[in-house]
Amino acid sequence: MKTFIAFLLSVGVVFADSENCVPTRVNGSEVVRCVITIEHSIYEINASECANYSNDCCIYDGECVGKRTGNKAEEQNLNRFRNVFIREARAAIKDADQTAAEIAGARSFPIGLPGIPSSCYPPAPFPANCKVKRNEPYILDPPVSVPYCVRIPCRQKNDALDRDLKSCGSTAGCYFDQALFEYREAFGPSVLPGVPVCHLAIRNKFFQQKSLDVVNKYGSWNPYFTNCLLTQFDEEIRKGPEGCNLLRILDAFYVIPKMAGWKTINSYECALIDGCWRPGNGCFYPVDISQVRVKSGQREITFQRNEIIHGRPRCQVFDTSSKLNILNSYHRCLSSGCTVDSSITNLYYNHLYSLGEGMTSANHWKFWGDVERGHVGAYNIEAVLEDYEYVAPPDKTASPSLPSAPSNPFAGDIFNFPGSDVSGPPQSGVASIPFPMLPQTGNSGCGPAFKQYDGRPCEPPKLPERQFSKHCPYKPFFVPRFPKLTGKFDGCCDINLCYLSKAEISKMHSGPSHYYSEWSFYSECSATCGMGEQKRYRRCISEDRSKCTEKLVDTMECFAQCSSWTTWSPYTPCPNSCHPGGIQTRTRQCLPPGGHCDGSGEETQECNRLKPCQVPTWG
Template sequence: MKTRIVLLLFTAFASAEECIIGQAIADIQCSGTMNSVRYNVSAEECSKHRDCCILDGECVARRRPNPGCWDIDEKGNPFQVISQSDCNQQEYSDRCCFRNGTCEACNAIEEEDVEGMTEELYYNGTSTIRASYSAWTASLHWLISYVPSPPPECLPPVPFPSNCQPRRNEYFVLEPPVDVPYCLRIPCKANGNEKFETSQRACSMQPGCYFDVALFELRHAFGQSLLPDVPVCHLAIRNEVFQNNAKTVVAEYGSWNPYLTNCLLTMIDDDIRKGETGCELLTNLDALYVTPKMAGWKTINSYECALIGGCWWRGRGCFYPPDFSRVRVKEPQREATIPRNENIYGIPRCQVFDPSSSLNILKSYHKCLSSGCTVDSSVTNRYYNDLYYLGMSMTSENHWKYWDDVERGHVGAYNIQAVLGEYGYGELPPTTTIPPLPTTTLDPFDSIFPLPPSVDDGEEGLNPFGASWFHLYPQPQVDNSDCGPAFKQDGGRPCEPSRIDVGKTSRYSKPCPYIPILVPRFRKLSGKFDGCCDVDLCYLPKKEIPEARTRPSHYYTEWSMYSKCSATCGLGEQKRYRRCISGDRSKCTENLVHVKPCFTRCSSWTPWSRYTPCSKSCNPGGIQTRSRECLSSEGYCAGSGKETRVCNKQKSCRG
């Protein structure tokens, strides 16, 4: 009678052959799997199976203790649920049961027999090799039948996988040849397959895919919120040469076998190191005014870059291969809806972003979008603020001309460096303190990927990098008493666009979720977390990684501000504009003008009164006020009924 062994997860395996007291399940014979057939393990072979031990001269199954029920507290520390009252709480009902006086894991999951699985895969792999070799020898006999004594150079080479001789302890069967950081891992299949996320066998049968057993076990105990968006079955080998050869094997023999992985990697090693199709164009991109997209992570080497489908540029790092067959047009950033629960940590960096000044922020913004990358919302939220800060280094008169062109959309990040000289930029030192952005390191030693930023929330829990900016179209600052058209004649400047603090509701106030977790009785996560707590301002969404390429990319600018209502009385319309930054306008298919209705109440004002006497007779000056009355049956007139101006500001108080 065959007995099915139910194995509990999260257990360390002892290596001794002899069972210790209470360790064995005496009535269950230890078994293995060969070619989908289970067999009893003999006493001589018992030591080769970690799930078995010797008891009274027989090989029996090793007993697995229940790991208990676990959870994570608010500080991220794991703890074991012990008491009956806690165990029976609703939040633990799906995974904890109080039995025999202890709180245990409710459902013991049948753990795959790893030894049996690998043995079966080895057997199937050698069978595939034998079948391939037989087909090759048959073709060779056919050749010899026509050419009795062909010269050696005319003989066909031994093809893959006929030339493979895998060992039982072959490399890269269960562990990948490249350790991709958790936050940069992508699912084995783009369309998703739940079976791959729960079965190591199913995952291993996919070329280049690997199953993270430790993550699977922790997810079962603590839920899917552990390392969010990280697939258990991830695609590690993405190189197109490897994948194309593997697809040929699948097409011919029906499935892939991980025992062929190392053999294939060795056979095509030279082709892999050459890089993907298009890598030879990488060094010529500067002449085409195309900036390559970054790929990989901080410590990646040339071979790892090739395995994930990248191009290695000596001295500069890993980049996605160029592809000029399709031009991409980025959607406007400002219109994007950003979920408050969106994870902003560990998103792949796409371009170096320089946040050291407003001018560099705008230049990096243009570089990022024109490369086909995505700009972080903390940058787009303050787009007009950075344009405004540049005007503070101009005279008041030039600031007004400059800001009028900004409002009309004639000046933006796309042309800011070229036109600043027309407005006398730099004639005055800046007087405005510029709020910082999430910082990135620009040290030459760390020129591609920064060190993780500080996670200190700063005062009142706000983001210390200034990323609490909330996106709104610019409106005048209501607390600024000496800006705007009323003060233009007296040297006043345009009013700075508003900034709204969203405080703790900001998505930047949440801690980084990519932190190694050590829990007693659980396997240790063996992967790495390089760069997973970085916040990059120019990034590539993870969903775009499988198809990522370096190519010319055009984008739509931010919308300009709305024009004044076309009607001075009654119903009219307001317009705003944007541009498509592209050398080929045929690629721009979205609307460049947006119209909305507006209504101006029919009313009028009396003439302005005279200004009141100055409130102060000398420096630092005082305020004069004048007023007017609204002539309307509804009691409403567009505009303000009072204006103020500065007076006697330059008059000395001496004598």
């Protein structure tokens, strides 16, 4: 409180410097007169004459207040005005303290400057010109109700603000959720987990800069100035950041800006969180005028089992109506610096494979080979599909079933055909993706062994689904004898597939970004016997290669069990016991199955080549 009184006194001096009021005495009684300067001459006029010189003096609190004259009476006048100001400032502070005691500390912030008619002196700068009241709005309740799930901390790495109402409120734009604080005190951090008690509601850069100027000049911020600042600079705050004008450039280059806010946000709320309002489209983050490109939002760390996936801030609309739309949304999301949910990234190659179902078998093989080599991916899928004569599959729920393909003589489990060897160095891009040993898809064979029978490539194995809690922790609730939560829960139980990191919201911008394609599957072991290595590959999708600083090749050690031949089996019988002609065969096996052995597993020879038939003799 003493600090704030000193602040008020210092402001009082500023006001006093701008005015001069001189009372005079006539026959021992004080007469209110005003010393004014008219055409470089000094005159004394009484209060009734003051109205004729409104630009030079005026009446305040029954006294005549005028501009400074520079004469000897100036210091007396200055002291008198200062005393009037300090008297009212102390009275206002006393009222504020009394009010604070009545509401048990909930509004323990001192009221700001006393109201002084602005017509009595030239306009003073903010916050000296604020006419604050005890029931001033936006002291404890923010002007924008941010849903719980997208609130961000008032200050990073400052948990103390979550336990101190006054420290939180003394930080410009920050608000303390008293109800949430009481629930946390009683039931622990599991109540609305991850939601800060002291959250930054007003993120507008103009507001933050103005409040910072006050802090730099007077040493602290008073929440009683919030409404005054919002009112006086309403036009500047609604104007939005400079980077909003650059969003049209992103449109020209087909870069989708990042969405800001929440479902029901309006234009004023968008301005308060420093967003760009686009009528008919919503609120978006601006472009950084100093650096158009933004950092990648691609996630490198693995997802945690207990990670909360509900209510993550939406970055873009993600279209899941078809495999092609999923891949296009995947590319647009990452190329804008957003993050894609792992349920999409885990099935990246499966979505690509599914597009081959709209191609002929021959084109499917060609398409899948280009996917393996990294020539085709989500970044160019729509542009290259015509090269493979892709036809979008019909809606299976509305169309009759198609005639079945010709029967495959090797389908099912009748013959035990080994998988084809697809190892070898990659041509370019990603490495070849190995197929399973006995590839089967339903009742139809797949893989190179079945290619001649109109078979298709085998679908890559699906990664296990991520395990996460399906319980949404962001739902309204009420406990008797506890205050009611007053915040919003809009969209807090949604699972956004293209989202933003809450940790980056305070410095979020729209713009183009780079990203890396998903890792290919590991290639086969380079060794046929003993230790070797396996490699997997990925591509950097960016027009600016300087941003591609991560590795594109990943190597893993592998061990190939050494194989050897069994002994030869006996030759098969000849068709004739002695007459030359026919072929007999013997075989051997390479163990373990799937290993590599030099030489052939089969030998043949002519029958009875050295065994002529005996001619019988007649007796």
